[in-house]
Each structure stands twice: as C-alpha cells, then as structure tokens.
Amino acid sequence: MEAFDFDRYDRVRPIRWTGDALELLDQRKLPFAVDYVHCGDYAAVADAIANLTVRGAPAIGIAAAWGAVLAAREVEADTGAQALERLEPAFQRLNAARPTAVNLAWALARMRRALLDAGAGWREALLREAETIATEDLAANRRMGALGASMIEPGSRVLTHCNTGSLATAGFGTALGVIRAGVAQGRIDKVFAGETRPWLQGARLTVWELQQDGILPTLIADAAAAHLMRTGEVQWVIVGADRICANGDTANKIGTYQLAIAARHHGVKFMVAAPSSTVDLETPSGDAIHIEEREPTELFHIGGVRTAAEEIEAWNPVFDVTPHELIDVIVTERGIIERPDEAAMRAAFG
Numbered sequence: 001m002e003a004f005d006f007d008r009y010d011r012v013r014p015i016r017w018t019g020d021a022l023e024l025l026d027q028r029k030l031p032f033a034v035d036y037v038h039c040g041d042y043a044a045v046a047d048a049i050a051n052l053t054v055r056g057a058p059a060i061g062i063a064a065a066w067g068a069v070l071a072a073r074e075v076e077a078d079t080g081a082q083a084l085e086r087l088e089p090a091f092q093r094l095n096a097a098r099p100t101a102v103n104l105a106w107a108l109a110r111m112r113r114a115l116l117d118a119g120a121g122w123r124e125a126l127l128r129e130a131e132t133i134a135t136e137d138l139a140a141n142r143r144m145g146a147l148g149a150s151m152i153e154p155g156s157r158v159l160t161h162c163n164t165g166s167l168a169t170a171g172f173g174t175a176l177g178v179i180r181a182g183v184a185q186g187r188i189d190k191v192f193a194g195e196t197r198p199w200l201q202g203a204r205l206t207v208w209e210l211q212q213d214g215i216l217p218t219l220i221a222d223a224a225a226a227h228l229m230r231t232g233e234v235q236w237v238i239v240g241a242d243r244i245c246a247n248g249d250t251a252n253k254i255g256t257y258q259l260a261i262a263a264r265h266h267g268v269k270f271m272v273a274a275p276s277s278t279v280d281l282e283t284p285s286g287d288a289i290h291i292e293e294r295e296p297t298e299l300f301h302i303g304g305v306r307t308a309a310e311e312i313e314a315w316n317p318v319f320d321v322t323p324h325e326l327i328d329v330i331v332t333e334r335g336i337i338e339r340p341d342e343a344a345m346r347a348a349f350g
C-alpha cells in the first residue's frame with residue numbers, strides 16, 4: 001500500500017490526559033460546540049461514560065483506564081495487590097457505567113492485571129498501562145484501516161452507521177478508519193452516513209469528523225438505508241462493534257442488524273471493523289449480550305426540543321446483535337476473517 005499520511009486524516013482527539021486530570025471532548029455538544037469536560041476523579045469519569053460525554057467502545061475503555069489512574073490518587077498502599085483491594089469500589093463504579101461494549105471491562109481487567117503484577121511501583125505501572133492501552137488502540141486502528149481498505153475495489157461507494165471514528169477511539173477510528181484509508185487510497189468515491197437515531201452519532205459526529213478531514217459525506221435517514229441499497233448505489237456497509245462473540249455474532253449500535261439484513265438481500269457486502277479488544281470469546285453468542293436500554297426521553301427529544309407527543313411510552317435499546325451469518329468480513333488489527341464463525345474466531349483469537 002502506498003504511503004498513507006495518517007496524520008492528515010487523524011486530527012481529532014476526544015481524550016486528553018493532563019497529568020493531573022482527564023479532559024474529555026463533550027460529544028453531547030458536537031458539532032455545534034467543541035468543549036472539554038474536566039474530570040478530576042474517577043466518579044466524574046464514570047458519569048461521563050454513562051451520560052455519553054465520551055462514547056464509543058474503545059474510547060470508553062480508555063477513559064475508564066484513566067479513571068482508574070485517578071482513583072489510585074485517592075489510596076495509599078505498599079503493593080499493587082493491596083492497592084487493588086482498596087480500588088475495587090472505583091473499578092466497580094467504572095465498570096458499571098455502560099454494559100454492552102466489552103472494551104470497558106477489558107480495559108479495567110488490564111488495569112487490574114497491571115496492579116497485581118506490580119509491587120511498590122504500582123502507581124507508575126498503572127499510569128504506564130493506561131498510556132499503553134491508548135497507544136495500542138491507535139496503532140490497531142491504523143493497521144485495521146489499511147487492512148479493511150485493501151478489500152475495497154477502487155470506485156466503491158459505502159454506507160456507515162453511528163460514529164466509529166477518532167471520537168470513538170484513541171484516534172483514526174475503526175470502521176471510519178477503514179473509510180478514511182479507503183478514501184485516501186482512491187478506493188472509496190462516496191461515503192453515505194446514517195443519521196443514527198436517537199442520539200444522532202452519524203448526523204452529529206461522523207459528518208463532523210469527516211468534514212475535519214475534508215471528506216464530505218452524504219447524510220441519509222436511517223429509514224432510507226434499504227432503499228439506498230436497492231438502488232445499487234453502495235457496494236459496502238462498513239460498521240464498528242461493541243462486542244464480537246465467540247461465534248462472530250456482533251453487538252453494535254441499534255439499526256445495524258437491519259442494515260445487515262438489507263445488505264444481504266441486496267448483495268451489498270457487510271464489514272465489521274473493530275480492534276481485538278472488542279472480541280469477547282467468553283460470550284458464546286449474541287443471545288448472551290446485555291443490550292443497554294437508555295431513558296425513553298432520548299427518543300422524545302432532539303437537541304433538547306421535544307419532538308414526540310406527550311404522555312407516551314418508548315422503548316430505547318441502543319444496541320442490537322447482527323448474527324455472524326449476515327457478516328461477510330470482520331477486520332481487526334490481527335487480520336481479516338471472511339464468513340466469520342466460531343471456528344474462525346477461535347483460530348484467530350483463541
């Protein structure tokens with residue numbers, strides 16, 4: 001692959017460690033305001049994950065890791081094991097912030113291991129682990145972008161869902177990283193972005209991110225996706241993931257499952273791009289995934305303005321599961337898995 005100027009397409013950093021605090025780009029306010037929320041303790045980080053100040057599977061894992069570093073400032077201990085005992089309430093609070101993306105629990109497990117492996121130098125070990133988790137994610141995303149783009153024929157047009165870019169990761173993105181690399185290499189001519197109701201990650205975040213790169217996407221209503229595929233306009237649907245199970249079933253933003261059904265029906269290829277930190281071999285299949293349900297009020301309002309009739313009920317699951325049979329390819333930094341199933345997943349990650 002010809003040299004690719006990653007930095008040109010990787011300008012946004014949603015998470016900043018200042019040395020004393022964590023600053024999080026407030027994704028609730030984008031694209032109309034670029035403000036950072038200052039988190040001086042782990043409880044503020046847990047709240048920021050829960051209220052979507054920071055969101056995106058890898059990003060919430062990275063934020064939680066820094067939350068653990070902040071929590072460590074509040075305890076005294078002679079060894080890492082002793083520190084972990086005293087940090088357990090903080091770890092549990094951070095882990096409980098959101099249930100579906102495995103990256104949150106995965107990052108905290110790494111931080112636990114770093115403490116258990118450390119002696120008196122446990123504070124430095126914890127800091128190093130948080131830094132490593134973030135730098136590894138950025139490297140994984142850039143590799144994944146190149147791998148995924150290599151599968152896309154020049155002149156292709158793609159549809160993506162939700163936001164899987166720099167805002168959702170340590171940088172560059174997962175599915176949006178594949179798209180960035182594909183555009184840069186002339187493989188992708190046009191990017192369609194689904195608005196992604198109710199939180200509008202597509203309309204507010206993906207569009208804004210791509211604009212920073214000089215890539216101008218075409219926004220569509222979620223309800224227009226199947227019709228777009230029927231026109232033959234797109235060759236790929238490229239999405240991220242929050243948890244990829246042992247058999248390849250994949251949890252992702254609500255609306256992904258119906259995209260996969262429409263894609264299969266219309267002969268559009270379906271790619272899931274996610275770092276290996278999103279693979280969870282402990283979860284056998286999609287039926288075992290806890291699907292987060294958020295407050296109905298998120299369905300009743302847009303931008304704080306009520307758009308639904310009063311005195312009604314709503315059901316607001318914010319993820320769904322795409323069965324592995326509907327996924328043509330899963331791309332991680334470790335490689336490409338075509339027609340994913342349990343044998344392929346265990347061979348690649350077991």
Ligand SMILES: CSC[C@H]1O[C@H](OP(=O)(O)O)[C@H](O)[C@@H]1O
Nearest residue numbers: 055056057164168240241252253
């Ligand atoms: C690379 S981000 C993966 C995943 O996270 C997003 O969910 P949310 O915005 O609720 O955190 C979405 O499902 C992305 O595809």
